[in-house]
Amino acid sequence: MTTRTAYGLNLDLIKEKLAWKKEQAQGRAESLFDVFDQPLSEQEEQLLQFLYAYMPLHDLADYDGAFFLQHIRQVLQVQAEMPWGSHIPADIFVNYVLPYRVNNENIDQSRSVIYKELADRVQHLSMTNAILETNYWCHERATYIGTDIRTVSPLTIMRTALGRCGEQSTLTVTALRSVGIPARQCYTPRWAHCDSNHAWVEAWADGKWHFLGACEPEPILDEGWFRLPAKRAMLVHTRVFADYNGPEEVTTTHPWYTEINLLDHYASVKSIHVDTVNEAGEPVVAEVQFQLYNSAEFYPLTSLMTDDHGRASLTTGYGDLLIHARTSSSWGTSFIDTRHSSEFKVVLKYQTQSAYTSSLITEKNKALFTEEWKMTPPVAPAMDSGIKLDEPIIEQHTQRIKAGTAIRTAFEQTFIDQEQAQHAAEAWQLPVDRVGHILQTAKGNGQEIATFINECSASERELGLRLLESLRPKDLTDTCRAILQDYLQGALLLNQPTEDMAKDWDAYVLCPRVHFEMLTPYRAYFSKQWSKVQQDQFRSDPMQLAAVLEQELIINDDVDRYTGMATPAKAHQLGTTDSVSRDIVFVAAARSLGIFARLEPLNAMPQYQVQGVWHSVQWSKDQSISEETDTLTSSASNTGNIIFTRTVDSLEVVAEYQHNFTVAILKKGHYRTLDIPYGEKDVYDQPYTVLAGEYRLTTGTRLEDGSVLGTFVYFTVEPEQEVAVELVFRTEQQQIPILLEKLPENLQHQLHNVQTKNTAVDVTSGSILAWLEPEREPTKHLLRELAELRVELESWTGDICLLIADPSEQAVVTLDPLPAQSHIEIDPRHQSLSQWSELLPSLNGDQLPVVIVVDQQNRVRYSLQGYKLGTGKELLRVVHQMNPEGS
Incomplete structure (x- = not known):
């Protein structure tokens, strides 16, 4: 019989999970579990057991029992005090x-x-x-x-x-x-x-x-x-x-957490059912990923295991999805349209580890196989207030x-301003521009960063500044000086680089940031973990460090929803972590000992450098990189190159990574997108060094209604091979409509007054009018997109008028990064927008921003209301197609 707590919790299950967590956390047992030896009420003890039972491994690594008990007592006190x-x-x-x-x-x-x-x-x-x-x-x-x-x-x-x-x-x-x-x-x-x-x-x-x-x-x-x-x-x-056990549909059932479906709170929904079968038509138990095109990749909205009959069901919206199903040995995909059916079948016909691509590619054209597709989202709802x-x-x-x-x-x-930063830099005898950038990026943490620099000795300050410059902007906002001192003092104990090696040394030794983990002290910790003899051995052969860590760390990737969250020293101390956190531990420990180390940029593999050559660590019995091996190995040769080439048809299209194309490698039956820098544009005719393997190039063109014209290109990269892949962007001729043949005289006069105020524009080129809500995220997205397209929009030379409802909002809109012809006008309470709305049926309600494009002949050629990423590129397309003769 199940024992229940006063909160209805299954006490037997909680104790079972708690016992398992204690086994994993033996390396930190005292700091985590001694809290149970304190005097606790029955309520406190049960809630503490509950938190520990479902706690991520990285929280067992990074926090102490005293913190969790204090949290529970705070929660119970608030519960008693609030009505x-x-x-x-x-x-x-x-x-x-x-x-x-x-x-x-x-x-x-x-x-x-x-x-x-x-x-x-x-x-x-x-x-x-x-x-x-x-x-x-x-x-x-x-x-x-x-x-x-x-x-x-x-x-x-x-x-x-x-x-x-x-x-x-x-x-x-x-x-x-x-x-x-x-x-x-x-x-x-x-x-x-x-x-x-x-x-x-x-x-x-x-x-x-x-x-x-x-x-x-x-x-x-x-x-x-x-x-x-x-x-x-x-x-x-x-x-x-x-x-x-709540009333909502469960999308992910996991021993340590649950994801539940709330879509029916917001949208029209339907239940769909996916059957997974082998090539003989027999049911197969498989993982089913419900994938959606977004940012030029197919992202799994959720993953479900089928039942014993090979069926998985989901409540979703009325649009297109890509179903990707896999087992340990096979996989298959199918595009589905939920508007017209509820029943779908996916055949698992490709082997997970073998070169399936060869079955799709002829010997005559060994490099490429192309598949075209279109994805359509649910229809746009009518605007309302x-x-x-x-x-x-x-x-x-x-x-x-x-x-x-x-x-x-x-x-x-109250943040440190430019003048304060200048005075500080001069007092420290450091470059004003470098110090100013660091302190102002730190925002409310600026004083903490300034105190760190100030506490450095004069001989340490330049290296301290380089340490700060090695961090990501967000790190400057939440890293305290005690942590920075750990990194700096640890770095000072290492052999300093020659001038020609300083840049790489700063990036791969000095820098404490490895991936997306929280920054905490680790240099002093790792410098004390092994004897001087061992450390010298590790420096001579970093694979020995990897071998020691593999013995010291137990890997479990089946607990935490997010991998790579544990901090390096605490993960090592705990002794149990996920594989990504293990990779971070290797890099952090290596850097602490003066070894050049990183996570490889495209696949996030742990690497170390020897005589200028990067070597990848391939852990034994680790299938995250390749098939399971029996020994720990390193590799510097299991790579090839991809070169992206331009087609004649795509000369007018700017290729941007994760905007309109991505590349993914096939691993364990699913595609993992390579981590080429987001938004990178200079991609043609330069080699990208990648792991040998099977790849899929995805290109997509987002149309105005939100649908996507896309292409898959499948290809294989052999070791030391260079593969040229064309970036092909499908297009659909989209004529710019005339939404209003001619503006009324009063609006023409109003528009002319706005245009003539702006001496930076050619009034014969047309206008973009945008009614904004500067404090809202949709407006911030629009302004960011306009800033990103500054050069292209300035070549158009037309007027960009940003209308705000109140003068107090003016301080929120910074014109400097925007196209030069941008200017702000005050439209009290957006009163003029009602006149435009009466003329344009597509505008209804008070959703902002509202964007309207008027051409040289006072015709309305474009209107948008509400949130839509990609508006900037739509505006660019419209204004560049406008001409005096119309379209």
């Missing part, structure tokens, strides 16, 4: 209030810090109003910026006042949970109608889940700019760190947004 605490059901509480992490952020003391700031603001409110008030507080603390994929902690977001949507939603969920309100981060893993993805928040109030945009307050719940785009999603889900609100509510909300922006702006003004 809604006693009304939250037990299962909602343990899954959506208790958890100490939201996603893959590093953990800090944010819950207690935020509670002190927020509790008095919400304690007297209803749950619904407390959720709204919490989001106003979040808006005061952070706004949107695109950053790298490492998710920083809530306190770091508060320190910098910036975060991408995944970080903003992490902050907002943390803030809500800090005052005892159940909350969860939900997201569409990838959009179907445009590139990228989005994350937002659901909060529970009085028995019901509601959605809200993180750090983007609305005066009511269940509203946000993403409401309409989400109607085109193919999956929206969230993660629960437990075995979950959502719930109509009374004018006093709208006005009050507008004032709250202004006040929140002012609070955040005032905080940002």
Whole structure:
């Protein structure tokens, strides 16, 4: 008979999982589990057992038992103090209030810090109003910026006042949970109608889940700019760190976490069923990946195991998917259209490890086999304004947004400015431009970075500055000086490089950053782990270091949702980690000993350098790189080259990696995209050194309706072979429509007044008009795209008019990176937009931004309302096709 706790938890299962975790964590048993020897209430003990039972391995490595007990006591205290605490059901509480992490952020003391700031603001409110008030507080603390994929902690977001949507939603969920309100981060893993993805928040109030945009307050719940785009999603889900028995559909059942499907909260849905069979038509038990085209690759929205009859089912939207199914020995794919069927079959006919490509490629043309396809997203919903609100509510909300922006702006003004950085650099006798860039990039962490430099001796400061320059921008915002001192002092003990080797030494020895792990001290730790004799042996032959680490580390890739999260010293101390974290440990340990080491740029393989040649570590019994081997080996010759060539038909297309093309290598029956730098354009006629293997080139052209014309090119790279692959971009002639034959006289006059204010433009070239909401993510995306296309848009010379509703928003829009002909106009409360909306049926409601293109003959040639990545490129296509004769 199952034993249940007061929270309805399966105590027997929890104890079983806890016992397994204790086995894995013997290297840190004292710091993790001695906490159970303290006096604990029955409630505290059960909740502590629950957290440990489902905890990722990297949390067992990086945090101590005292932290988790303190967290539980804080949560229980808040539950007792907040008026809604006693009304939250037990299962909602343990899954959506208790958890100490939201996603893959590093953990800090944010819950207690935020509670002190927020509790008095919400304690007297209803749950619904407390959720709204919490989001106003979040808006005061952070706004949107695109950053790298490492998710920083809530306190770091508060320190910098910036975060991408995944970080903003992490902050907002943390803030809500800090005052005892159940909350969860939900997201569409990838959009179907445009590139990228989005994350937002659901909060529970009085028995019901509601959605809200993180750090983007609305005066009511269940509203946000993403409401309409989400109607085109193919999956929206969230993660629960437990075995979950809630009402939602489960998309991933895993021993240590569960992912659940929330799509029916946002879009029209249907259930589809996929049967996997072998070539004889017999059912096969397989992993089924439901893949969606996005950023020029096919991304798995979710992966499901079939039942014993070879069937997997998913609730999804009305659009196209690519089904990729695999077993340990075979795989197969099939494009599916969910609009016209619910039943699909995938034949697994390719062998996982063998050169399947040879069956597709003739001897006459050994290099290439091409497959064309088209992907269509769910249809765009009609624009609407959502719930109509009374004018006093709208006005009050507008004032709250202004006040929140002012609070955040005032905080940002406390950051180190250019003048302060100059004075500091002169005092340290360091280059002003280099120091200024570092301190201003650090934002709210600038003083910490400045203190680190100041505490360096005069002889150490240049190396300290080079250390800081080796980091990624985000590292400067959350790395403290004690950590930096560990890296610097460890580096000072090593042989310093000659001048011609300094650049590589800085990148592959001095730099502590390996992948996307949190930076923590490790140089002093690794320098003490092995004797001087061993360290000398490792320097002479780094494979000996790899051999020692392979003996010291147990690899388990079946626990954590995200690999590569453990910090190097703590992962080594724990003794159990995932394979990516193991690779990071090797690189960190090697650099600590002065060995040039890295993760190879395209495949993230651990490598070390000997006499200028990079050698890859291939771990024994590790199939992540190649077939299983019995011995630990290194390789410098199992590579070839890919050269991308241009076709005559694609002369007008700019090739951009992960914008319109990617390359993937076949590993264990699925394709892994190579890590060529995002957005790289200079790709033609230069060799890319890659592992020998089977590859698939994906090219895609996103059309205006969100559909994609694409091509697969399959090819094989043999060792020491160079393969030339043409980048072919399919196109579809898209005539620019005339949406309005002629503007009314009043709008012509209005437009002429706007154009003549801008002396930087040719008024005969037409105009782009954009009504903006500068504090919202869709506007920030549009402005970023315009900045990225600055050179191309400046060659057009037409007017770019950015209209904002209030002068106070002007400070948010920085003109400097935008095309030179851009200028800002104040359109009070966007009153003029209503006149344009009356003329253009495609415009409806108050979704922003709104973008309109008017040609030289005062005809409207383009209009867009709401969020759509890729708008900048659409605008570029339109303005370059416009001409005095029309189209």
